[in-house]
Amino acid sequence: MPGVQRLTADHINNRHKQYKHSPGKYLCTYKNFAILEKSTIREALTNVTAPGDSENIVQAGRLLNLQIFGDEVVVDVQSPSPALHNKKKLEVDILKAIHDHAYPKAKIKVNVSVAENAKEDIPRLRGSEIPGVKNIIAIASGKGGVGKSTISANIAAGLARMGFEVGLVDADIYGPSMPIMFDVPNARPLSVQVNGRGMMQPVESYGVKLLSIGFFAQANQAVVWRGPMASKALNQILWDTYWGELDFMIVDLPPGTGDIHLSLVQSVPLTGAVVVTTPQPISLADARKGVAMFRIPSINVPVLGLVENMSWFTPAELPENRYYIFGKDGGKYLAEELNVPFLGQIPLVQSIRESGDVGRPAILQENTPVAEAFNMVIRRMVEELMIRNETLPPTEVTRITTMAGCSAVKK
Numbered sequence: 001m002p003g004v005q006r007l008t009a010d011h012i013n014n015r016h017k018q019y020k021h022s023p024g025k026y027l028c029t030y031k032n033f034a035i036l037e038k039s040t041i042r043e044a045l046t047n048v049t050a051p052g053d054s055e056n057i058v059q060a061g062r063l064l065n066l067q068i069f070g071d072e073v074v075v076d077v078q079s080p081s082p083a084l085h086n087k088k089k090l091e092v093d094i095l096k097a098i099h100d101h102a103y104p105k106a107k108i109k110v111n112v113s114v115a116e117n118a119k120e121d122i123p124r125l126r127g128s129e130i131p132g133v134k135n136i137i138a139i140a141s142g143k144g145g146v147g148k149s150t151i152s153a154n155i156a157a158g159l160a161r162m163g164f165e166v167g168l169v170d171a172d173i174y175g176p177s178m179p180i181m182f183d184v185p186n187a188r189p190l191s192v193q194v195n196g197r198g199m200m201q202p203v204e205s206y207g208v209k210l211l212s213i214g215f216f217a218q219a220n221q222a223v224v225w226r227g228p229m230a231s232k233a234l235n236q237i238l239w240d241t242y243w244g245e246l247d248f249m250i251v252d253l254p255p256g257t258g259d260i261h262l263s264l265v266q267s268v269p270l271t272g273a274v275v276v277t278t279p280q281p282i283s284l285a286d287a288r289k290g291v292a293m294f295r296i297p298s299i300n301v302p303v304l305g306l307v308e309n310m311s312w313f314t315p316a317e318l319p320e321n322r323y324y325i326f327g328k329d330g331g332k333y334l335a336e337e338l339n340v341p342f343l344g345q346i347p348l349v350q351s352i353r354e355s356g357d358v359g360r361p362a363i364l365q366e367n368t369p370v371a372e373a374f375n376m377v378i379r380r381m382v383e384e385l386m387i388r389n390e391t392l393p394p395t396e397v398t399r400i401t402t403m404a405g406c407s408a409v410k411k
């Protein structure tokens, strides 16, 4: 670069004597170079945490060496993970931290070595199973706003209530709503070491282990993520998380048929999918596309069934009345036409909306018509799942055994 000189240590020491010290930033600037302070750089690096670590790289002892030559900085750092994307992320975070917190024009070289005890990542092969996870069920809808997240939350909370081990993945990048629906809007997943590997620990609420893209994005940020970024976040949620033993992993997908859907089916063998629709023709048309997507031969995920949400409106003061404001039985007829099991109808009632907003899924209001409607959907879904696991080639080899004594799944 014109006018930029390469500095030697002597050169810098001489300049130190000549120019005024600017505490907390860099010692001084002279012509085109700044003379940086080691403590400033070290301080800037406290903003960087290696993937899988819970402490920043300075606290965690990952910073092996730091050399400064004027405005040139050489950082030797250790990565706890040998994965290329983790090493690259560490390097990029370091560059950003120094530029943002120390000196925007610093010339930085980062040497990343791998910790000796680092474990290889679990291979992310299409079709490989998440260790300990028995059944993975995607909840999809063609159209947005039909209540897919509400159904996912209630299915997850209901299964947990029945005694199953349940995980819930909120993959809805356009509106991750699970943190609010489970009353953990400010939670952040902790990091745990599992077999020497740093992993995320899901947030737990109502017995459901929950991870949401919303935990990693600022409000309104996730919606502008590009496909590859969202897919990467989804992969981390699936694979870099310590889920433990799960009978069910429920995945709340974004509406439509996009990148996230493809990433999901490429990452894990879905046991099945549930499609949510309202009885309205415009929603039915999109639900049809959703079912068609899972039936594409290269995707080939069994559709466990269709749920009709907002089937009728019932006002609290007139519980016997039903107003079919989005049409009547549209989802039921579509299920028949597509030869897909019909899992049930959920009414449009104020208490479902309220329970979502206050963070306590409606299914937990026991002995109410709403809870019974959701329980019916779950029973039908689990029955279809059992049939699917017995009759179709195993994408998930482990059968559900824990439901035998569960009254909730008996007819």
Ligand SMILES: Nc1ncnc2c1ncn2[C@@H]1O[C@H](COP(=O)(O)OP(=O)(O)OP(=O)(O)O)[C@@H](O)[C@H]1O
Pocket: 141, 143, 144, 145, 146, 147, 148, 149, 150, 151, 172, 174, 175, 177, 254, 255, 309, 310, 346, 347, 348, 349, 350, 352, 353, 354, 356, 357
């Ligand atoms: N059966 C119902 N009765 C009353 N309100 C409902 C019902 N189902 C969903 N809602 C409300 O409708 C709104 C949309 O629901 P939800 O967020 O679950 O839809 P969604 O399909 O996941 O939307 P998107 O995918 O576009 O984020 C929410 O305010 C929710 O509380």
